[in-house]
Amino acid sequence: MDIKEIQNLIKFVAKSGASEVKLEMDDIKITIKTGSESDTTIVHQIPATQVPQMAAVPTVAEPATSATTTEAAATTEENSKYITIKSPIIGTFYRKPSPDKPLFVEVGQTIAEGDVLCIIEAMKLFNEIESEVSGKVVKILVDDSSPVEFDQPLFLVDPS
Known part of the structure; x- marks a missing residue:
């Protein structure tokens, strides 16, 4: 699983409204939690060679989540007649x-x-x-x- 796939998973979970999603594969475990305390929390347990690469994911995902929320609010207002x-x-x-x-x-x-x-x-x-x-x-x-x-x-x- 690469960074793009993880980012897409984070975006999908944020849009879906699910409070928690757990994904376990052979070499990776991902838990994505959403709630009022923070927009998205990610916990990874993977081999040490990939840890620096994965550490950047929350920093990238948090602004995208808040931007998505702002866009959704604007879209809801203009789509209210539908x-x-x-x-x-x-x-x-x-x-x-x-x-x-x-x-x-x-x-x-x-x-x-x-x-x-x-x-x-x-x-x-x-x-x-x-x-x-x-x-x-x-x-x-x-x-x-x-x-x-x-x-x-x-x-x-x-x-x-």
Whole structure:
């Protein structure tokens, strides 16, 4: 696992709202905790040859987390007129039914109530997520093949 992957993991945990995530692999253990005392705390137990490299991660991650929070607050204000479609389950988000098929929806596309927007895979079950509103897709908030949490925003829809 390299620095970029660890930084991406930190950003994902910060966005997801999870309070603690533990990851153990053969040669590395990572615990990421979020809370009111500090934005992100990382504990690494890895071979000594990599310790100086990993020590820089918290310094890099903390400003990114606070900048992300500021951007999220500004985005929330401008997106308040839109309806947010959220994930009903934890799983992996997919924008198309299979790799060789077209996307379910794209930005700018008009959708109707009951249209399939995406699939969320949970425990090897593929769950179609249907729209509960009609309108125009303004923004897709999750990348394809990304893990999503319960109640995580997936789409912004303009109902007008």
